[in-house]
Amino acid sequence: MLIDFLSDVLSSSYIENAIYCTVKILEFSDYSIKAEISGIHVEIFDEEIKAVTYHEASIKKNNNKLWETYIIFDI
């Protein structure tokens, strides 16, 4: 779901020509997530990300007891 969420954020970035800096989760369940994202419009992107991939995606708790995720972007 995290990957699907990031995919939607990425699509929105390109449609709105914007980069997003904050995210506010409004609803969260097993199968859905609703959030408010905000950011700024940009003229041009520095890097083109084609997609957020599921390739080798993982999520685990690190030594500081924080969740850490590994996600590969196709550029």
Place this chain on the structure above:
Amino acid sequence: MRKVEKIDINKLEDYLWEIPKSFRKDMRVPARILASESLLDGIIEDRSLNQLVNVATLPGIQKASMVMPDVHEGYGFPIGGVAATRYPDGVISPGGIGYDINCGVRLLTSKLQIDDVKVKMEALSKEMYAQIPSGMGKGGQIKLFSDEMEEVLSKGAEWAVENGYGNKEDLEYIESHGKLSYADPSLVSEMAKKRGTDQLGTIGSGNHFVEVDYVEDIYDDEIANAYNLKKGQLVVLIHTGSRGLGHQVATDYIRIMMNVMPKYNIELPDRELACAPFNSEEGQNYFKAMCAAANYAWCNREVISWEVRTAWNNIFGKEGGELKLLYDVAHNIAKIENYLIDAIEQKVIVHRKGATRAFGPGFEELPDAYINAGQPVIIPGSMGTCSYVLAGTTKSKAVTFGSCCHGAGRRLSRRAAKRQVNAPVLKEALKERGIYVEAGSFKGIAEEAPIAYNDVNQVVETVQASGIAKKIAKLRPVAVVKG
């Protein structure tokens, strides 16, 4: 899972290697590698062969999963891979085509000779950079209204021709004439369409480029003549795809297929291989959406050709003559084609991801001028090295499902390249060698530096020696526009 090692690989013939089905019990067919032994030794280094083994587990896969000599690691599928599945109940997998649907190349030929116009090359590269929107976020000159978008997705390159952005003669010289009739725009999401609204005529970033080359060498006079290639002649190479629209179609359908795999009892070793039976609703929907995205890509390359032609005319005027399309061919696509399998003619769904169709002489779709020569196969090298024009052979149909390599093959990751390359220095060094580079960022130059790639010569020599394509001409770059 155990990494593939050389001991696991059998030599079938010169330049053809096989990982037998017995390597892993979930393999449905063997996995084959088309490569010279020295390229194979390099290929073993990364995990692309394990990915190839994973592809051999796809339901309905025929004969063997295959990789070309320029293979490297991808997401799920290796890049440089070919997988043919049984029609109509074998699977179709969006990952087997890639995020950049119908990424491909086209080559335009001119009547100019490099020696006559060398002094104008820097001006030409600047003018092309001005005409062709590159880099991300910069929209193109065309903004599509929704009914126009539907037409682009249905008609492909033909839309550009009908709307004054292309030449009618070009259509005959494009794979599938630049239009896949299975396309259904209603199966392309609104999000994808929005991403494509202002991207026609743009090259994007990454390894995409527009390059002016001259013909440095001719290897086969007869076929070069049929392709209208002469030594010293200036040509233009365009490498790009379906842009954000295609990326979105791939993203949308990988997600859909992941969710429906349990329904079809499909279990796979890698999520990026997500697939559905071709004749299922999801399989059909993806195929028709993919065809629409492929049409967008052909339209895009036609519009870019129009921008190149404008720049050409602005610099050379009437003396520049007309830029004619030699050929346009996809290297990320799925097609329904017929092959002899177990001595029976069978229909299959051929996935080509980083592999180019390479049909031999007699293929009925080819324009008359090429019917005895075979289909042109255009192989872009890395920036500042060289590119090749090859011709498909009949052998490719027997060995590689009518496919061939698509480039040099990446050797260093983009990050590693950036660490090793000083882009401003490289730009100057290339300039001293007579290659003018215009790019959106220095970073783009560093990531695509020649050091990041395998030697394209070695890849092409392998393809030639194996007999799946013939070397026709070598191109040397003089001006490059990058995203």
